[in-house]
Amino acid sequence: MFxxxxxxxxxxxxxxxxxxxxxxxxxxxxxxxVYLCGSFTGWSVHYPMTPVEGCPTVFQTICSLPPGYHQYxxxxxxxxxxxxxxxxxxxxxxxxxxxxxxxxxxxxxGVPSQMVHSNSNMDVDNEAFQRVVxxxxxxxxxxxxxxxxxxxxxxxxxIAVFLSTHRAYxxxxxxxxxxxxxxxxxxxxxxxxxxxxxxxxxxxxDSCKGQFVGVLSALDFILIIRELSSHGSNLTEEELExxxxxxxxxxxLYLGRQIEGNxxxxxxxxxxxxxxxNLKDVAxxxxxxxxxxxxxxxxxxxxxLVPQLLHVxxxxxxLKCIFRYFQHSSGSLPILQLPxxxxxxxxxxxxxxxxxxxxxxxxxxxxxxGSALNLLVQAQVSSIPIVDDNDSxxxxxxxxxxxxxxKDEAYSHINLEQISIHQALQLGQDPFSPFGLSNxxxxxxxxxxxxxxxxxxxxxxxVRRLIIVEAGSKRVEGIITLxxxxxxxxx
Numbered sequence: 417m418f419x420x421x422x423x424x425x426x427x428x429x430x431x432x433x434x435x436x437x438x439x440x441x442x443x444x445x446x447x448x449x450v451y452l453c454g455s456f457t458g459w460s461v462h463y464p465m466t467p468v469e470g471c472p473t474v475f476q477t478i479c480s481l482p483p484g485y486h487q488y489x490x491x492x493x494x495x496x497x498x499x500x501x502x503x504x505x506x507x508x509x510x511x512x513x514x515x516x517x518x519x520x521x522x523x524x525x526g527v528p529s530q531m532v533h534s535n536s537n538m539d540v541d542n543e544a545f546q547r548v549v550x551x552x553x554x555x556x557x558x559x560x561x562x563x564x565x566x567x568x569x570x571x572x573x574x575i576a577v578f579l580s581t582h583r584a585y586x587x588x589x590x591x592x593x594x595x596x597x598x599x600x601x602x603x604x605x606x607x608x609x610x611x612x613x614x615x616x617x618x619x620x621x622d623s624c625k626g627q628f629v630g631v632l633s634a635l636d637f638i639l640i641i642r643e644l645s646s647h648g649s650n651l652t653e654e655e656l657e658x659x660x661x662x663x664x665x666x667x668x669l670y671l672g673r674q675i676e677g678n679x680x681x682x683x684x685x686x687x688x689x690x691x692x693x694n695l696k697d698v699a700x701x702x703x704x705x706x707x708x709x710x711x712x713x714x715x716x717x718x719x720x721l722v723p724q725l726l727h728v729x730x731x732x733x734x735l736k737c738i739f740r741y742f743q744h745s746s747g748s749l750p751i752l753q754l755p756x757x758x759x760x761x762x763x764x765x766x767x768x769x770x771x772x773x774x775x776x777x778x779x780x781x782x783x784x785x786g787s788a789l790n791l792l793v794q795a796q797v798s799s800i801p802i803v804d805d806n807d808s809x810x811x812x813x814x815x816x817x818x819x820x821x822x823k824d825e826a827y828s829h830i831n832l833e834q835i836s837i838h839q840a841l842q843l844g845q846d847p848f849s850p851f852g853l854s855n856x857x858x859x860x861x862x863x864x865x866x867x868x869x870x871x872x873x874x875x876x877x878x879v880r881r882l883i884i885v886e887a888g889s890k891r892v893e894g895i896i897t898l899x900x901x902x903x904x905x906x907x
Contacts, residue, residue: 572906598620628725778803781811860883
């Protein structure tokens with residue numbers, strides 16, 4: 417049933433002399449134990465594959481193969497599996513093998529309409545070969561599948577119809593709590609509340625006005641700490657105690673130079689939604705106003721009734737509704753099967769010679785905390801990948817990490833230019849956990865991952881973005897946020 421062949425082995429020391437090419441095989445779909453088997457092993461030897469550091473669902477191994485076509489398969493937890501996202505061949509007895517073309521140069525021989533191997537009767541899926549992956553020296557070059565305009569329009573239409581016919585009420589959990597802060601609360605106390613409750617923002621209540629007037633977010637604390645730091649070498653607890661949230665919000669208007677011609681500060685209105693608004697309007701409010709969340713507030717028409725804060729909506733919650741609704745009818749959203757590299761979601765590391773693409777902000781762990789905070793504000797990003805000298809992912813610093821400075825009142829004895837990002841991240845970590853890639857903090861994907869797999873990760877609690885890494889090296893290739901996904905889905 418399977419093709420016969422030599423066992424070329426995984427020894428790469430004499431690869432150049434024998435004409436063999438080191439070829440990396442990757443299984444990115446998880447499992448407890450994964451093995452590789454193929455025509456190059458005579459289908460008798462099973463090579464163990466090892467998890468990629470920092471990517472526990474990605475397994476890899478390297479074999480030295482001669483140029484040409486090879487068939488292979490994975491054994492995942494005892495079951496034979498083929499990679500559905502790579503070219504494959506099907507046999508008369510239902511056998512499906514993945515096919516790989518190994519080439520030692522840019523030359524690719526013509527693909528025959530049929531490939532006949534000894535002891536094999538299989539037809540090549542010609543359409544799949546349009547997506548053939550050429551591997552040489554461990555580097556893959558993928559011919560991207562074309563994005564069908566009709567598939568794109570159909571998928572966006574179905575999503576738009578769903579979002580327009582479902583209400584914000586559906587975002588409310590069966591149980592939970594919503595935290596709001598009074599505007600007369602001292603900034604220091606608010607700082608500690610966000611840290612202790614593990615939240616990055618909270619709506620603000622003005623008891624004098626009897627209404628919700630805004631939100632306090634991690635970005636506010638970044639601006640506060642930068643402002644206070646500019647007046648002295650160290651932050652002091654007393655300086656934070658002198659500022660109420662209300663006083664800070666007034667000062668922020670002037671710090672942002674949001675002044676009209678007559679000298680009056682421009683008061684920003686609170687971006688919120690009602691429970692009867694549809695999910696599309698909720699998502700658009702978040703995107704168009706460049707905010708992370710919108711409070712869901714129920715306001716009664718009667719006089720003297722206090723507005724009720726029901727929920728704080730985010731794109732994650734909306735995406736969870738989409739995912740739950742379409743999980744058994746994914747065929748109605750054909751674009752979800754496309755790899756993210758084909759639709760170019762998110763922000764990617766610019767290719768050589770690309771002058772128009774926005775650069776991806778990254779920092780070394782030795783960079784100062786002050787430089788990280790400046791970059792978050794100036795580049796208007798919510799997170800920064802922390803990489804080593806090879807641009808391989810180590811960790812990530814996000815706006816919400818600023819609340820870690822409330823732990824043990826660290827803000828009272830640090831200097832933003834003297835503390836490194838490495839040290840700042842350790843403030844919020846378990847002292848017994850080693851510094852490095854944290855599975856709870858860093859969530860990654862591969863450029864070959866289909867959009868539906870990316871969405872699966874983004875609907876998990878606490879996941880707001882995915883770092884696109886190269887399998888094996890963990891070199892950062894880009895970053896995808898919830899906002900990126902919705903801008904693509906809504907067009």
